[in-house]
Amino acid sequence: xxxxxxxxxxxxxxxxxxxxxxxxxxxxxxxxxxxxxxxxxxxxxxxxxxxxxxxxxxxxxxxxxxxxxxxxxxxxxxxxxxxxxxxxxxxxxxxxxxxxxxxxxxxxxxxxxxxxxxxxxxxxxxxxxxxxxxxxxxxxxxxxxxxxxxxxxxxxxxxxxxxxxxxxxxxxxxxxxxxxxxxxxxxxxxxxxxxxxxxxxxxxxxxxxxxxxxxxxxxxxxxxxxxxxxxxxxxxxxxxxxxxxxxxxxxxxxxxxxxxxxxxxxxxxxxxxxxxxxxxxxxxxxxxxxxxxxxxxxxxxxxxxxxxxxxxxxxxxxxxxxxxxxxxxxxxxx
Amino acid sequence: xxxxxxxxxxxxxxxxxxxxxxxxxxxxxxxxxxxxxxxxxxxxxxxxxxxxxxxxxxxxxxxxxxxxxxxxxxxxxxxxxxxxxxxxxxxxxxxxxxxxxxxxxxxxxxxxxxxxxxxxxxxxxxxxxxxxxxxxxxxxxxxxxxxxxxxxxxxxxxxxxxxxxxxxxxxxxxxxxxxxxxxxxxxxxxxxxxxxxxxxxxxxxxxxxxxxxxxxxxxxxxxxxxxxxxxxxxxxxxxxxxxxxxxxxxxxxxxxxxxxxxxxxxxxxxxxxxxxxx
Amino acid sequence: xxxxxxxxxxxxxxxxxxxxxxxxxxxxxxxxxxxxxxxxxxxxxxxxxxxxxxxxxxxxxxxxxxxxxxxxxxxxxxxxxxxxxxxxxxxxxxxxxxxxxxxxxxxxxxxxxxxxxxxxxxxxxxxxxxxxxxxxxxxxxxxxxxxxxxxxxxxxxxxxxxxxxxxxxxxxxxxxxxxxxxxxxxxxxxxxxxxxxxxxxxxxxxxxxxxxxxxxxxxxxxxxxxxxxxxxxxxxxxxxxxxxxxxxxxxxxxxxxxxxxxxxxxxxxxxxxxxxx
Numbered sequence: 031x032x033x034x035x036x037x038x039x040x041x042x043x044x045x046x047x048x049x050x051x052x053x054x055x056x057x058x059x060x061x062x063x064x065x066x067x068x069x070x071x072x073x074x075x076x077x078x079x080x081x082x083x084x085x086x087x088x089x090x091x092x093x094x095x096x097x098x099x100x101x102x103x104x105x106x107x108x109x110x111x112x113x114x115x116x117x118x119x120x121x122x123x124x125x126x127x128x129x130x131x132x133x134x135x136x137x138x139x140x141x142x143x144x145x146x147x148x149x150x151x152x153x154x155x156x157x158x159x160x161x162x163x164x165x166x167x168x169x170x171x172x173x174x175x176x177x178x179x180x181x182x183x184x185x186x187x188x189x190x191x192x193x194x195x196x197x198x199x200x201x202x203x204x205x206x207x208x209x210x211x212x213x214x215x216x217x218x219x220x221x222x223x224x225x226x227x228x229x230x231x232x233x234x235x236x237x238x239x240x241x242x243x244x245x246x247x248x249x250x251x252x253x254x255x256x257x258x259x260x261x262x263x264x265x266x267x268x269x270x271x272x273x274x275x276x277x278x279x280x281x282x283x284x285x286x287x288x289x290x291x292x293x294x295x296x297x298x299x300x301x302x303x304x305x306x307x308x309x310x311x312x313x314x315x316x317x318x319x320x321x322x323x324x325x326x327x328x329x330x331x332x333x334x335x336x337x338x339x340x341x342x343x344x345x346x347x348x349x350x351x352x353x354x355x356x357x358x359x360x361x362x363x364x
Numbered sequence: 365x366x367x368x369x370x371x372x373x374x375x376x377x378x379x380x381x382x383x384x385x386x387x388x389x390x391x392x393x394x395x396x397x398x399x400x401x402x403x404x405x406x407x408x409x410x411x412x413x414x415x416x417x418x419x420x421x422x423x424x425x426x427x428x429x430x431x432x433x434x435x436x437x438x439x440x441x442x443x444x445x446x447x448x449x450x451x452x453x454x455x456x457x458x459x460x461x462x463x464x465x466x467x468x469x470x471x472x473x474x475x476x477x478x479x480x481x482x483x484x485x486x487x488x489x490x491x492x493x494x495x496x497x498x499x500x501x502x503x504x505x506x507x508x509x510x511x512x513x514x515x516x517x518x519x520x521x522x523x524x525x526x527x528x529x530x531x532x533x534x535x536x537x538x539x540x541x542x543x544x545x546x547x548x549x550x551x552x553x554x555x556x557x558x559x560x561x562x563x564x565x566x567x568x569x570x571x572x573x574x575x576x577x578x579x580x581x582x583x584x585x586x587x588x589x590x591x592x593x594x595x596x597x598x599x600x601x602x603x604x605x606x607x608x609x610x611x612x613x614x615x616x617x618x619x620x621x622x623x624x625x626x627x628x629x630x631x632x633x634x635x636x637x638x639x640x641x642x
Numbered sequence: 643x644x645x646x647x648x649x650x651x652x653x654x655x656x657x658x659x660x661x662x663x664x665x666x667x668x669x670x671x672x673x674x675x676x677x678x679x680x681x682x683x684x685x686x687x688x689x690x691x692x693x694x695x696x697x698x699x700x701x702x703x704x705x706x707x708x709x710x711x712x713x714x715x716x717x718x719x720x721x722x723x724x725x726x727x728x729x730x731x732x733x734x735x736x737x738x739x740x741x742x743x744x745x746x747x748x749x750x751x752x753x754x755x756x757x758x759x760x761x762x763x764x765x766x767x768x769x770x771x772x773x774x775x776x777x778x779x780x781x782x783x784x785x786x787x788x789x790x791x792x793x794x795x796x797x798x799x800x801x802x803x804x805x806x807x808x809x810x811x812x813x814x815x816x817x818x819x820x821x822x823x824x825x826x827x828x829x830x831x832x833x834x835x836x837x838x839x840x841x842x843x844x845x846x847x848x849x850x851x852x853x854x855x856x857x858x859x860x861x862x863x864x865x866x867x868x869x870x871x872x873x874x875x876x877x878x879x880x881x882x883x884x885x886x887x888x889x890x891x892x893x894x895x896x897x898x899x900x901x902x903x904x905x906x907x908x909x910x911x912x913x914x915x916x917x918x919x
Contacts, residue, residue, distance in 0.1 A: 080819075081819065101815075102818050102819070102821045103821075105821070107819070110812050112812060114812035114813050114816035115813070118834040118835060118837075127820055127822075127830075128820035131820060131821045131822045132821060175816075176819070387824055391722050391725070392730070392732060395722050399719075402788060402792055403741070403792060403795065404741070405767070407744075409760045455658060456665075459658055459662045463658070465659060469907070471662070471663070473900070473903050473907055474670050475666070476903045476906075477900065480846070480850065480899035480902055481899045482853025482854070482873050482876075482892075482895045483853065483873075485677070485873070485895050488876060489670075489892070489896070492676035492677060492680060492889075493673040517669055571747065574747030577749065579749070580750055580751050581856050581873070584877055585880055598751040599751075601751045601752065601755060602856075602860065605754075605758070614755065617751070617756075620752050621748065624744060624749075628740050628741070628743050628747060631740070632736075
């Protein structure tokens with residue numbers, strides 16, 4: 031087991047940033063810490079790195095108790111959201127920094143820096159200053175710099191957060207491929223569930239200073255432990271007594287199966303290859319109305335399916351959860 | 365199983381290892397020792413020495429006819445020059461930021477001259493144009509006019525250098541928005557620009573006043589130090605020192621020191637208010 | 643004529659420009675130029691005279707030594723205090739940060755008096771003790787250095803603090819995560835990123851130190867060839883009707899100040915251009 035966090039607590043004044051965190055991350059995996067801003071995921075990452083001190087608890091890295099070790103002794107690679115490029119040094123000097131600190135022989139430094147710049151596709155920029163690079167290039171430089179010291183774990187704090195959408199997507203794929211090549215235990219923080227689902231082997235959902243669920247992207251999506259995880263990982267709608275994904279709803283235009291929710295299509299929107307419906311259910315005892323009538327249900331189905339059902343505004347529809355759909359009980363509206 | 369770490373609540377030290385914290389502690393100790401030896405203890409000595417004669421002693425020193433006249437002249441001229449600087453300093457800053465013409469960089473350099481020029485040289489410089497051989501025919505040396513002149517010279521950069529960066533960062537779109545709503549250029553200046561400059565102007569004015577109150581070097585050759593005419597407070601302190609009347613010197617000095625303290629308190633408040641505004 | 647922000651150059655702009663230029667020429671430009679012409683009234687004779695007079699050479703040397711020592715002290719102190727103020731929290735930080743500016747607003751005569759009261763050899767607070775240990779402060783070089791250091795104290799700090807705030811701590815954290823010790827981080831990361839601010843601070847401190855007059859006058863004793871600095875020599879020569887000599891030294895001192903300002907403004911212009919690149 032590469033990283034073990036046990037009983038970690040952290041407070042800032044009265045604000046509880048982390049509450050009794052226990053977490054084990056296996057060697058060689060790419061793990062995402064996913065959660066909303068201010069949920070404590072960056073604090074957890076910084077505590078693992080040693081950039082922040084926990085009020086209590088233990089951090090073990092590669093079998094060594096690192097709780098008391100300062101950051102420079104932990105041999106972690108840390109990549110910052112805003113790159114933290116050493117502005118006065120060339121790209122090559124940036125990457126060489128950790129090696130120079132470790133008094134690595136000059137020839138060895140040159141060789142390693144060459145290799146790493148190759149790896150992050152920055153060889154032709156070796157002598158430039160960080161200010162002459164684009165954001166994506168700077169982040170790749172920061173990554174090469176962190177990898178240079180052959181860290182036992184690589185920690186990335188919202189590594190793509192400051193980049194625009196297109197570069198973000200490229201770097202995401204690239205990080206995945208890089209990890210497949212380098213195989214260093216990697217933890218990255220993100221608030222973007224799509225990023226986490228696409229890149230990570232395992233996702234840790236952190237919210238309000240607690241771990242909500244740990245699992246593979248599929249597990250989390252299909253078997254969310256609670257309402258929060260379900261809501262955070264994708265769209266959710268309420269169908270009678272349960273909450274589920276809008277595309278996990280079967281739509282029928284004739285009354286068939288028992289327990290179906292009957293309603294009227296009040297909005298119909300085509301977006302690319304899918305069709306989004308808003309269905310206003312008829313008031314019924316199962317909906318458990320809260321005075322204002324039952325809340326509208328969102329449904330997503332493929333364009334072909336919608337066409338075959340001949341749906342249009344005002345159509346009468348009967349809704350049932352699809353077989354095997356991930357559902358959680360809906361919280362009772364007050 | 366969990367070891368309770370020494371919690372450092374309330375002290376948010378981001379990312380500082382243990383050894384640096386210890387180093388910081390030592391650094392703080394050394395810095396404070398030097399600062400105390402150089403600045404705090406000597407200034408405290410002034411206050412303590414001033415208080416040895418008691419309130420009546422203090423009062424008789426500062427109400428001595430000649431001293432009172434010097435204080436009156438210094439305060440009047442310092443306040444007058446500061447008011448003058450508020451207007452001219454803002455105007456100069458405005459020209460430096462908003463106007464563009466060949467040779468403007470030379471003005472930028474000239475603004476800083478009073479700050480870097482030795483005060484005794486400043487006095488000599490002014491004597492050459494406003495003294496006995498004045499090419500302008502303005503014989504201001506050895507008159508109270510010379511005090512005003514010297515103050516204006518040495519305090520010139522303060523308001524300009526405080527206002528300039530603020531004016532520089534002022535977003536043009538706010539002014540353009542005001543103009544698009546029909547405000548004239550003068551109205552835009554008075555209603556939009558000036559309010560955002562007020563803290564900088566106030567800070568510059570405070571520094572300018574404090575500097576003028578304590579000025580000495582530039583007056584030595586220029587003012588002639590004539591009692592009841594062109595003698596300022598600093599000169600009174602110096603003559604007390606030279607007459608070995610340290611308690612008297614300290615009494616007048618403590619008055620100046622009090623003004624300096626008031627000025628830095630005012631500056632602190634202004635800076636905090638600006639920081640809060642964002 | 644280049645237009646600024648699409649404003650037309652109306653009569654107000656021209657009037658304001660004229661007024662500002664006239665004011666600065668009358669107050670600073672013209673008088674400053676006159677010092678030059680007075681100094682060279684008889685060619686280079688006056689300047690040469692200064693360098694041939696051993697007392698004047700001693701005065702210039704004393705001024706240079708005091709300024710260099712005071713600047714060195716203030717640079718180390720200034721960088722350390724800036725780091726402490728920006729990177730640490732400690733009780734009394736706000737008070738310290740406000741008090742640091744105090745020397746800028748204290749009269750030089752008060753500075754001199756304050757130092758004499760504490761370090762005066764005869765009846766100062768610490769003076770007699772130091773004297774019996776063989777250390778003479780007042781009427782000697784250490785006193786001149788202290789007076790000089792006092793008046794120029796905040797200059798480095800005022801330059802470094804804003805830059806240090808702007809640079810932030812991320813680069814330092816990155817360096818530490820790569821294994822650098824606190825000391826290595828300071829030399830390799832922090833200092834290079836505040837390099838220019840320190841340089842401005844040093845140049846301004848040096849200029850201010852070379853020119854200190856009032857405080858030095860009180861603590862130095864003004865002994866010819868021993869504790870007389872260049873600025874004191876200007877006064878002495880002028881009052882002794884050696885106007886040419888006074889103007890010659892004044893010219894030397896003024897040249898150094900103007901040079902210092904020019905260096906800083908050129909460096910700043912380069913820095914600004916690099917920042918916008």
